[in-house]
Amino acid sequence: MYGDSGIKLVQHAKRTQNLAHLPPYQTELVRAVTREVRDLNKDVDDLLEPFQGSFDPSEDQAVAYTLLVNHISMRRNKRCLLAYHRTRTDKLEELVWNGADVVDLSGQQVRDGSSRNSTGLTSGDGSTSSLSPQEEDYVRQYGDLLAAYKGQWTDIDLTGSLEPPRDLFIDVRVLKDAGEIQTEYGAITLTKNSQFYVRQGDVERLIAQGYLQKLS
């Protein structure tokens, strides 16, 4: 049926919205929908061919309706594809804002891919990364764009926390060894399971990356 693959894509997109990670790119489905559009377009051209550009809808209503349905199906498929890709790029942008880069993402995908396969979900074409090559390009370019925009606001870390700051200093617990950091009060060595009272601005990055946990 027309549009069946389209609706599957939209369902995938809908599910992606509620997931913390990005499921694998549905290469096959995207290809199927694109193929459907091309076939429909070919049908339209074939139908119109005998009329040599002088088609009158009121004279030949059956053909006119077929054309209409074909056109609407094509448009619908296009919207499905756009929605699917936009949902994914939104997700990717969110990850970029949170400080991930392509290497992180693909690395994480490998792990995600294996765990998902064991839960019975199929992963696209079986590649290790759940990003399509185009998406990897996109992440890279968007990262550059974001860096450029951030560069205009050097003193304000735009990707910083959006929680209003309450205290200048906070208690943190170290979850993973993070080595030595430099603060204006001297160097601190962050070893696992130790606890510190530090300036929030100094460790914000490390909290976001999961090295430290903020204690309230």
Added chain:
Amino acid sequence: MDIDDILREVDPASHGIPLETRDLQALTRLWVAERSAPELLNWPADGLFERVNSKIKSQIEKIEDMTGDMDPKTNFALIVIQTELERYKFLVRSYLRARIAKIDKYTLHYLSTEELRQRLSPTELAYATRHQALLHNHYLSSFLSSFPQRLQNLNDTAGNVSMIDSPDLDTAVFIRLLRDKDVFGRGTDVDTILPAASGDILILRWSSAKDLVEHGDAELV
């Protein structure tokens, strides 16, 4: 200079308030308004952010100067200044992020007309244009390029459905009246005109509230 500026000059309340304080108030108001308005508001044109930026820079330098000093008294002052700085930076950050979120969501809408483009700052405009180009390229390389030529547009309006999403201007907002005014509100069944006094808080559609806010008769809360 418009009438509001003249009024402010003769208004005794605003005398004696240093420019920095007024900038902070302006920033706070912008931030609150931007976060509650459903559409992107105008970028402040009076150089507010240049002043804010230089202020932040000078505070950072001050902190660096004071850090070397080990006197407990300056240490205390240092903490106060640092806390203030963090809050100031948060305001700017949150404000910019609220705008970027709106721009990202309705990029094509804000790029579509000159009037809407005026609302963006030059850097935001550059960002939005580039972002849209990236997205379009991504669509093209992912699937759009294998589409028939006439289906490759991203701004079709076929079947009376525009492909460009635009913000819902009928979303409800809360406003606080800054002067006495008869407020006209459009409703679903019936429109009303409500006499309201300065300080009253009303909830109404943004499309009705917009004029009031733009003329300074009310502010978003």
